[in-house]
Amino acid sequence: MGINNLIIESPDFYLSDLQISILGLGYVGLPLAFQLDKKNDINPKTGKEFFSRIIGFDIDKKRIEELKTCFDRTNEFKNEEFKNLKGLIFTCDSDLLERSDVFIVSVPTPIDDSKNPDLRFLEEASILVGKSINYLSKNKFNPNIKKPIIIFESTVYPGATEEVCVPLIEEFSNLEFNKDFYCGYSPERINPGDPKRKIKDIVKVTSGSCKEAANIVDKIYSTIIDAGTFMASSIKVAEAAKVIENTQRDINIALINELAVICNKLGIDTNDVLKAAKTKWNFIDFKPGLVGGHCIGVDPYYLTFKSKKLGYTPEVVLSGRKINDGMTDYIVERFILNLLKNKINIIDSNILILGVSFKENCPDFRNSLVIKIIKKLQKYNLKLSIVDPLVDPKEIFTKYSFKVFNNINENQKFSGIIVAVAHDQFKAFSFDDWKHIMDESCIIFDIKGFLPSRLKALRL
């Protein structure tokens, strides 16, 4: 029985009844594919297992080759976890998508140089899905796959799924929306590098293009997400919920970053202030820091784009962005000023940058603000040693033309250190380990605020 019959006649379908294709196997798509594979159950009615019906598709040939050899460059899955896969297929071959009941799209949604949404990947994926279901319009012989459903997980502005993706699917499939195919939207909320909150542990917001579609989407996710699902009232509501989650976080961090600048002028420690303030029951616990990556620093621009289209320029959202983006200048200026105050000849000094990725315990360096810091420091002609145990040095070199080492040269002493990312490897350093790499007048800037206070590091 195919999804159409199953959903309409009975809500009790099983993952093993469906062919599910995931388009885009990055930080979002791969964990989802693994989780679907894990829950790929046996249909108790038929006793049948269809372990080859989850298809992981990506246009990046290198990524697919790596996954086929059980290597995940995002560090989310170890070699042995691949060995436990039941039947997930990794492929670049779009022909394999054709018989799918369910398509889940998890491709990137970055911003362009003008900070407007860059929907290229999403549009390409929608075209591909349209082409993959096109055969249904010509050849309606397959009773099992009458009404495919396309679920988008990529973060977008409210309205994008139905205004941008659906028309492309209709155009390339020759099928009619909500008559011949359904859509859904279920934003991803994973936190790469976080061992405590995996995909199954985070409540999933679901939505569909009609009641039936919403039920299908919700059923699929409730089968694989232990924490449960929340069915939003429409696709647009689910899209808006995702962007506001990250926009709220961006603004809260911006407020604390602004506080950090003020505390510095006051000559008091931001951390001390926050410790005191959070003894009030309704004070929200945020820390100052760099907001990089492709979610929190990007999603507010998606919301802004749509809002401007509707004639309203958001002020709070954009001022939060401005403050958070400006933190790199602030950090560099304070660092240089303190080196000079300590009579350090900055031109000849060895400066160590610890961490390049946009967040701790994650190899992802896209939109990392540490890169902005490095570029600014390079303008001062400092002798920089850049260390990150997780990022791929080759990829960084290709993109930004600077060298990154995976380990610190422990025989070297540094006059300045910026601890930019709280990777576990750096957190494991003892007071003596830090002292060992610092020369007598070393200035150390602890952006993440985790170093022993005895080191008297600069902090936000």
Ligand SMILES: NC(=O)c1ccc[n+]([C@@H]2O[C@H](COP(=O)([O-])OP(=O)(O)OC[C@H]3O[C@@H](n4cnc5c(N)ncnc54)[C@H](O)[C@@H]3O)[C@@H](O)[C@H]2O)c1
């Ligand atoms: N990374 C996160 O922490 C996170 C969390 C929540 C939501 N999101 C959102 O999820 C989406 C995906 O993010 P990500 O971090 O997984 O991105 P990613 O760059 O890690 O992975 C995306 C993958 O999609 C592939 N791809 C691009 N175009 C394709 C196409 N037409 N067909 C098939 N594959 C294609 C790329 O090759 C890449 O492997 C984005 O919208 C992002 O904002 C990300």
